[in-house]
Amino acid sequence: MEWNKRAYLDMFSTQLRHLPQEERLDAIREIEDAIEDGMTGGLSERAILLRLGDPRKLAKAYQSDYLTKDGLTFSLRRIWLMLSFYSTTGLLSAIVVPLLATIAYGFGFVAVITPIAGILRSLGVPWISMSFTGENDVPLNWSIPYSLVVTAFLGIIAYFSRKALTTYLQFLSKQYSKLIPRN
Numbered sequence: 001m002e003w004n005k006r007a008y009l010d011m012f013s014t015q016l017r018h019l020p021q022e023e024r025l026d027a028i029r030e031i032e033d034a035i036e037d038g039m040t041g042g043l044s045e046r047a048i049l050l051r052l053g054d055p056r057k058l059a060k061a062y063q064s065d066y067l068t069k070d071g072l073t074f075s076l077r078r079i080w081l082m083l084s085f086y087s088t089t090g091l092l093s094a095i096v097v098p099l100l101a102t103i104a105y106g107f108g109f110v111a112v113i114t115p116i117a118g119i120l121r122s123l124g125v126p127w128i129s130m131s132f133t134g135e136n137d138v139p140l141n142w143s144i145p146y147s148l149v150v151t152a153f154l155g156i157i158a159y160f161s162r163k164a165l166t167t168y169l170q171f172l173s174k175q176y177s178k179l180i181p182r183n
Helices: 005-015 021-040 045-052 055-067 076-087 091-122 140-177
Strands: none
Touching (some): 005 021, 005 045, 021 055, 076 091, 076 140, 091 140
């Protein structure tokens, strides 16, 4: 598509709609400045816009930069924005991000519940069942040690899944940050 400055900035702005207004305005000003600096340096508007690349990808770079910024408060909204953003960065991400997030947080949750179940079972709660292979029940007095071993196993899976997810998200963020024009 052939872009002019106004159409480029409009598309860029539209793609930044999920960012807070202040962040969005800062990003737009930064791109406007990059365009003006390029034109002052003798480049044509077309050459500058070609160098900046697709405004949708550039907007994703700014979104990535915002989501990985230190000092942002931890909230469910931020987690949701991060998951929805990174899940739309490509086909592989649409599979990897939800899968690793589900494994990491699902196994983490179950790792917290398992020792509680072990304690309750050792106290005689009849509806909690623990078995080695589905047929051989764990003796009541082994409920807590067994649940702790299972908890450790689940915790390790959750930890390494979360670590893999974090590493993958950082990799994507670094790739996108290369698109942001820096002075």
